[in-house]
Amino acid sequence: MITNLKQRNRHYLAAVVLGTALATLGGDSASAQEIPGQAMADVSRYCTACWRNARLPVDRWGDCTQEVFRRLLERLEPAAWNQVLLDESAERRELMRAIDAVKKRTQRERRWSPCNDAVADPRETHERQLQEERDAVRQAADAVLTPRQKQIVNLTCAGWSVADMAKELSTSPARVSDEKYKAIHKLRAHFQSA
Numbered sequence: 001m002i003t004n005l006k007q008r009n010r011h012y013l014a015a016v017v018l019g020t021a022l023a024t025l026g027g028d029s030a031s032a033q034e035i036p037g038q039a040m041a042d043v044s045r046y047c048t049a050c051w052r053n054a055r056l057p058v059d060r061w062g063d064c065t066q067e068v069f070r071r072l073l074e075r076l077e078p079a080a081w082n083q084v085l086l087d088e089s090a091e092r093r094e095l096m097r098a099i100d101a102v103k104k105r106t107q108r109e110r111r112w113s114p115c116n117d118a119v120a121d122p123r124e125t126h127e128r129q130l131q132e133e134r135d136a137v138r139q140a141a142d143a144v145l146t147p148r149q150k151q152i153v154n155l156t157c158a159g160w161s162v163a164d165m166a167k168e169l170s171t172s173p174a175r176v177s178d179e180k181y182k183a184i185h186k187l188r189a190h191f192q193s194a
Helices: 002-025 029-034 037-053 058-075 078-083 090-111 122-144 147-157 162-169 173-193
Strands: none
Touching: 037 058, 037 078, 037 090, 058 090, 078 090, 122 147, 122 173, 147 162, 147 173, 162 173
């Protein structure tokens, strides 16, 4: 009983949406009668799944589905609606185009917000924070590290690998790793005591 009521409500919803779309187009009722009711219901269910997957606001689903119907009515003959959900058909490509266009338009509308000049650029804050941290590390390095350890820390910060540093400093990679380990521990102890 409840299932029949739900199915009947879906058909009514599909008919209302299609009727509204036809009215906005100025279409005649004869072409609306030629479109199979099951095809309208199937397209409506498919659209609902698309809107859910695209995370569109639920209150916009009906409008979006109506827009898809409007676009399909402009581009497809009523007899072609039975082909709209078949794989590899021109009608399905038309449905996909309509759904994609409506989805993208709705997503753009959601994301639009007025620009506020009073909002600070977060990149500036992040860059300033990084610069302050680097300055603190340089000061601590001057205070607690040997010249060789400072050079290894600077090369590490510049993105050098241990093997490249070993070639540059004319020493073994194991020695560079050892010096780097000692330097990091000295810096960590310095910042923990501060």
